[in-house]
Amino acid sequence: MGVRPLPRVRTSDIPLRYEEAGRGQPVLLIMGLAGSLEWWGPEIRDALARRFRVIVFDNRGAGLSDRPPGPYSIAQMADDTVGLMDALKIPHAHIVGYSMGGMIAQEVALRHPKRVDRLLLAATSPGGILSAPPKLRALRVFRQGRDPDQAREVLLTTLFPRAFIESHREWTQKLSQDLARHQTDEASARRQFWAILRWSAWRRLPQIQAPTVVAHGTDDILLPVRNAYILTRRIPRSRLRLFPGGGHGFGLQFPGEVAGEIDSFLR
Numbered sequence: 001m002g003v004r005p006l007p008r009v010r011t012s013d014i015p016l017r018y019e020e021a022g023r024g025q026p027v028l029l030i031m032g033l034a035g036s037l038e039w040w041g042p043e044i045r046d047a048l049a050r051r052f053r054v055i056v057f058d059n060r061g062a063g064l065s066d067r068p069p070g071p072y073s074i075a076q077m078a079d080d081t082v083g084l085m086d087a088l089k090i091p092h093a094h095i096v097g098y099s100m101g102g103m104i105a106q107e108v109a110l111r112h113p114k115r116v117d118r119l120l121l122a123a124t125s126p127g128g129i130l131s132a133p134p135k136l137r138a139l140r141v142f143r144q145g146r147d148p149d150q151a152r153e154v155l156l157t158t159l160f161p162r163a164f165i166e167s168h169r170e171w172t173q174k175l176s177q178d179l180a181r182h183q184t185d186e187a188s189a190r191r192q193f194w195a196i197l198r199w200s201a202w203r204r205l206p207q208i209q210a211p212t213v214v215a216h217g218t219d220d221i222l223l224p225v226r227n228a229y230i231l232t233r234r235i236p237r238s239r240l241r242l243f244p245g246g247g248h249g250f251g252l253q254f255p256g257e258v259a260g261e262i263d264s265f266l267r
Helices: 042-049 074-087 100-111 136-142 148-159 162-167 169-181 186-197 202-207 226-234 255-266
Strands: 018-021 026-030 053-057 093-098 116-122 212-217 238-243
Touching (some): 018 042, 026 042, 042 053, 042 255, 053 074, 074 100, 074 186, 093 100, 100 116, 100 186, 100 202, 136 148, 148 162, 162 169, 202 226, 212 226, 212 255, 226 238, 238 255
Parallel strands (some): 026 053, 026 093, 093 116, 116 212, 212 238
16 A cells, blocks of 8 residues: 655644555654654555554654754654644544654653544653663764764664574665665754753653553663653553564564554554
């Protein structure tokens, strides 16, 4: 099932690029740091579009959305998300957020609770000093000045466990090339990164009203799985779904299982 590209729409102060497919109850998929809407992969988007109206978009600074000068904030990107809903005349929707997108999703649920039906937080954290920090080897992905081949290899080892990469070498190499084609520029990625560092929802998490699933890979080195336990303890009416052997990119590792989990929860 293909996704029909649509023009960019102005949300509050900037235009955002978005695409949508399917019919039914709206589901917004929010991608993470420096990721474009293509990073969701067709498997998850197409599977959900069989039952839902699926909307994917580029956050401010990412992909083909506008890249205004900073600073950026997670709250600002949450308001961008709601502005997109307003532009598309969507009064409320299910919200699925991945990594930084999960932080944005938390902020949407806190700032605009009536706009969120159900909430799925994937490979994310509550932010702040009470969250579990990245493993040291994961921080290599933020270093600059590498040649493209080395940068792609570092990205792969940040997203996936080494054993998975070795057993899926051809697939992961192609994936790294595909992701590089939709890469966000360094300045905009840095603005998003600083937005993450300045953000925390830990104290406010008990205010989230929407039924919530927290999904996480057990082998995530960028945002370790302890963050999932913190979120589940702090958010009322939430439950935990772990993906054994999954790295930070477990949505790309197990797209069928992840799509099934999302579909089951939202239905």
